[in-house]
Amino acid sequence: MKKNYLLxxxxxxxxxxxxxxxxxxxxxxxxxxNDIIVxxxxxxxxxxxxxxxxxxxxxxxxxxxxxxxxxxxxxxxDQILEQEEHLVEIFLDNGINNLAYGSLEKxxxxxxxxxxxxxxxxxxxxxEVKETRNLIVxxxxxxxxxxxxxxxxxxxxxxEMDINKPLSFDKEYARKSIELCINIFRDEIxxxxxxxxxxxxxxxxxxxxxxxxxxxxxxxxDKYWDYDESExxxxxxxxxxxxxxxxxxxxxxxxxxxxxxxxxWGSIRQIENINADIFNLNNxxxxxxxxxxxxxxxxxxxxxxxxxxx
Numbered sequence: 001m002k003k004n005y006l007l008x009x010x011x012x013x014x015x016x017x018x019x020x021x022x023x024x025x026x027x028x029x030x031x032x033x034n035d036i037i038v039x040x041x042x043x044x045x046x047x048x049x050x051x052x053x054x055x056x057x058x059x060x061x062x063x064x065x066x067x068x069x070x071x072x073x074x075x076x077x078d079q080i081l082e083q084e085e086h087l088v089e090i091f092l093d094n095g096i097n098n099l100a101y102g103s104l105e106k107x108x109x110x111x112x113x114x115x116x117x118x119x120x121x122x123x124x125x126x127x128e129v130k131e132t133r134n135l136i137v138x139x140x141x142x143x144x145x146x147x148x149x150x151x152x153x154x155x156x157x158x159x160e161m162d163i164n165k166p167l168s169f170d171k172e173y174a175r176k177s178i179e180l181c182i183n184i185f186r187d188e189i190x191x192x193x194x195x196x197x198x199x200x201x202x203x204x205x206x207x208x209x210x211x212x213x214x215x216x217x218x219x220x221x222d223k224y225w226d227y228d229e230s231e232x233x234x235x236x237x238x239x240x241x242x243x244x245x246x247x248x249x250x251x252x253x254x255x256x257x258x259x260x261x262x263x264x265w266g267s268i269r270q271i272e273n274i275n276a277d278i279f280n281l282n283n284x285x286x287x288x289x290x291x292x293x294x295x296x297x298x299x300x301x302x303x304x305x306x307x308x309x310x
Contacts, residue, residue, distance in 0.1 A: 002297060005205040006063035008197045009232070010304055011056060015190045018052035019182065026178045029171060039136055042174040046133040049181040053111060056193070058096055060115055067114050068096075103150075104130050117192040120184055128155040129177045135167055143167050201231040206305055209298055213256050213291055218248050232309040236264060252288040254278065256295055263299050264306050 025045040032038055061068045104127050112119045120126070128151045135141050143158045143165055151157075158167055203225075210221045226234040241261060249257060255278050262268045277283075284292060299305060 002301075004063045004065065005208070005298075005302060005305075006060065006197060006200040007202050007205060007302065007304060008194070008200040009202045009309070011059050011197075012190075012194065014055050014059070015052065015185070015193075018048060018055075019186050019190070021048050022178060022182045022185070026175065026182065029174050029178060033171070038171050038174050039141075039169065042169075042177060043133050043136055045174075045178040045181060046129060049185060050130075052185060053107075053189075054096060056189070057111055057114065061096065115193065115196075117189070117196065120188060122180060122184060124152040124155045125180060126184070127151060128157065129180065132157075132167060132169065132173075132177075136169075141167050141169060202233060202304060202309070203227050203231040205302070206233075209295070209305065213295060214253060216248075216250075216253065219253065233307070235308055236261075252291065255284070255288060255292055259292065259295055259299070260306050263303075264308075 143162045
């Protein structure tokens with residue numbers, strides 16, 4: 001089975017972008033008085049929150065496929081023949097989509113269990129917020145029995161008497177709802193995940209991959225890569241890579257280093273006497289081919305590796 005890596009750097013960046021997006025949405029709600037705009041911003045904010053959870057869950061399940069929240073799935077013959085290399089991703093998407101379109105309570109419980117963090121607080125309030133969003137999108141904010149059945153008694157904002165009547169909604173409700181999403185996401189989810197998984201950096205993954213590829217004493221990781229205390233990649237240390245290619249590397253090491261440098265720079269034109277022929281699979285055999293295919297697969301699946309952060 002392919003070796004997978006959890007890159008907290010990537011997950012944290014996605015979380016940061018989602019929090020910024022939610023905060024911008026909140027500011028727009030505070031600044032707008034137009035009811036249609038406020039409703040639209042509310043719907044967008046709740047969807048942003050849900051998408052962020054799904055992105056996190058997908059990243060973790062990609063790193064640990066055995067945690068995919070689905071026990072079985074039927075594949076057609078065409079899927080197996082045409083999508084053989086992507087069956088795990090199809091299985092992953094199917095499992096997460098089934099979970100995401102189900103009960104938020106079940107989703108939140110599964111999310112916490114798979115990621116091994118505490119259950120989310122205020123889940124009943126979140127359910128009511130989601131069901132209000134659904135009423136806006138699907139029923140013109142008119143109360144129906146589905147809303148009543150999904151929301152818990154403590155948070156339900158309507159009763160049987162209100163069926164077929166508009167659910168109350170104003171700017172203050174929208175503001176409090178998006179603030180709730182921000183607080184849960186930033187102060188609970190991201191904080192707990194960072195504490196538990198913050199050590200799973202890109203540099204950690206790069207070191208593991210480097211050790212798989214190179215055993216030579218002249219190819220020590222820290223002699224080639226510069227990174228800061230937070231383990232963000234600053235850059236490649238060696239200015240005269242061409243001299244190293246001329247003197248110190250075996251043929252296998254040249255091929256692997258050239259592929260890494262091509263990924264890092266975007267080309268290998270900075271290395272004289274190295275051209276695309278070095279990647280000809282017909283000229284490879286044994287360990288060289290195995291390591292090359294391993295590296296190519298890793299870089300395809302994790303394009304953030306061996307790329308500059310700051």
